[in-house]
Amino acid sequence: MHYFKTGIERPVEFLSCGLFVSDVPWTHANRIVDSFEIIIGVSKRLYIAQGGTRYEVKPGEVLLLPPGQIHEGYRECEEGISFYWFHFLPAGPYELLDESALSEELAHLNDPDFCRTFSQVCFPLYYTNPRIERVNILFQQLQHIASSNYYTRSAAHYLSTSLLIELSEQMISDYYSSSRMTQGDKSISEIIEWIRIHMRENISVTDVADKFAYNKNYLSRFFKKKTGYNLQEYIHLLKISKAKDLLTRSTRSIKVIAEGVGFQDEKYFMRLFKKYENMTPTEYREAYYRVHMNNH
Numbered sequence: 001m002h003y004f005k006t007g008i009e010r011p012v013e014f015l016s017c018g019l020f021v022s023d024v025p026w027t028h029a030n031r032i033v034d035s036f037e038i039i040i041g042v043s044k045r046l047y048i049a050q051g052g053t054r055y056e057v058k059p060g061e062v063l064l065l066p067p068g069q070i071h072e073g074y075r076e077c078e079e080g081i082s083f084y085w086f087h088f089l090p091a092g093p094y095e096l097l098d099e100s101a102l103s104e105e106l107a108h109l110n111d112p113d114f115c116r117t118f119s120q121v122c123f124p125l126y127y128t129n130p131r132i133e134r135v136n137i138l139f140q141q142l143q144h145i146a147s148s149n150y151y152t153r154s155a156a157h158y159l160s161t162s163l164l165i166e167l168s169e170q171m172i173s174d175y176y177s178s179s180r181m182t183q184g185d186k187s188i189s190e191i192i193e194w195i196r197i198h199m200r201e202n203i204s205v206t207d208v209a210d211k212f213a214y215n216k217n218y219l220s221r222f223f224k225k226k227t228g229y230n231l232q233e234y235i236h237l238l239k240i241s242k243a244k245d246l247l248t249r250s251t252r253s254i255k256v257i258a259e260g261v262g263f264q265d266e267k268y269f270m271r272l273f274k275k276y277e278n279m280t281p282t283e284y285r286e287a288y289y290r291v292h293m294n295n296h
Contacts, residue, residue, distance in 0.1 A: 003102050003171075004036075004064055005122040006094035012164060014156035015087040017139070017146055019249070022081050028073030033087070039063045040084040040135065042249070047075035057083065060132040062167065064125045066096070084139050088160050097122070106175060121161075121168035130196065131170055133245040138163045140248035144288040187212070188226045192234075199238050202262045205231050239263070240276050247285040254281050 006012075015035050019042070028048050039046065039057055046057040050071035057063050065071050097105065105122065129135055142159045150156075191212055195203065208231065209216040223231040239261040246257045258269035273281050 001099060001127070002125050003097040003122055004066075004094065004125060005097055005105065005120060006090040007092050007120045008161055008165065009119050010091035011154075011157040011161040012091055013089040014142075014146065014153065014160040015089065017084070017086040017143055019143070020081075020083050020085055022077070022079065024079050025076050026079075026081055027076045028071070030070060030072035032068065032070050033065075034067050035087045035089050036067055037065045038084075038086045038088075039065070040086075040129075040132070040139065042082040042084060044078045044081040046077055046081060046083050047073055049074045055126055057126075058128075061128050062123075062126070062132075062135070064123075066125075084136075086139065086142070086160070086163070088164075096125070102175075106172065121164045123164070123167040123171045127171075129167075129170065130174070130193070133241045134170075135163065135166055136245045137241070137248065138166055140245075140288050188223065191223070192227075195235055195238060199235070199242060200260060200262055202264065203235060205235070208235075236272055237276065240273055243269070243273065243281065244277070244284060247281055248288045257281070 028046070039048070039062070041057040041059045041061045041063075043059055046055075048055050048057065048063070048065075048071055050065055051069050054074055055063055095101075102122065108118075138159070142156065142163060145155045145159055191208060194211060195208065205220060206216055208214075209219045212219070214222070220231050223229065223234070227234065229237070243257055243261045246252065246260060250257070252260070254270065255266045258264075258266045261269075263269035263272075270281060273279075273284070277284060279287070
């Protein structure tokens with residue numbers, strides 16, 4: 001695996017972004033671009049190749065295509081294929097690191113003085129993002145800003161940089177978690193992943209405790225100690241995060257979205273959303289409704 005690295009003392013330059021959707025079978029064109037392109041899978045699978053490597057970008061996966069190389073579809077995609085795309089240019093030099101170089105780079109983060117002045121982003125060229133909802137929400141905000149005809153492009157440049165920072169922070173966090181986990185940390189990681197997978201269901205703290213054979217009260221204290229979050233609050237936050245993602249990329253009703261994240265009571269869902277976001281689901285949707293869609 002290779003990793004993209006660049007400095008962010010200045011924001012990256014935003015060029016364009018959008019949501020690609022095709023309601024017929026479709027194959028990506030053969031082309032070379034002079035900018036970086038990030039692709040985030042939304043629905044079905046995108047078959048695209050670059051530099052002799054074939055990628056099968058599934059929903060929730062992130063692919064970064066470097067400039068100056070031919071990329072092309074190598075297989076027809078199914079009807080209903082959709083993905084976000086985003087073109088940008090780094091503000092300065094960039095590097096492509098291998099695993100060894102990445103380890104050396106991240107080893108510096110053990111030094112508090114280095115962390116204080118750390119101003120770069122680093123993330124894989126291709127990977128599955130376990131917290132894709134956070135990335136999707138930032139992308140929706142970027143699309144809204146890019147389509148709002150601001151007098152300055154600075155907002156798009158800074159929000160683009162924020163999106164890259166989110167990708168980088170998730171990668172660095174996962175890197176350290178996997179290499180430094182105690183048994184207790186691994187248990188928490190498994191619990192968090194189980195909650196993420198089942199967040200569309202009406203799960204409770206009791207369900208989680210039963211699944212992992214913990215006493216309910218002990219698990220709540222243990223989870224709070226390890227993560228800083230109350231377990232019930234964490235479940236709610238994860239559901240609200242997914243709901244925000246759905247609100248900004250679908251026209252489904254609030255009731256349907258509430259049910260889609262495990263709330264049968266629409267009014268309870270709306271109260272929770274207002275509690276955590278300080279706005280109603282409808283207000284959130286209206287704040288980020290501008291989306292650039294294309295189908296070619």
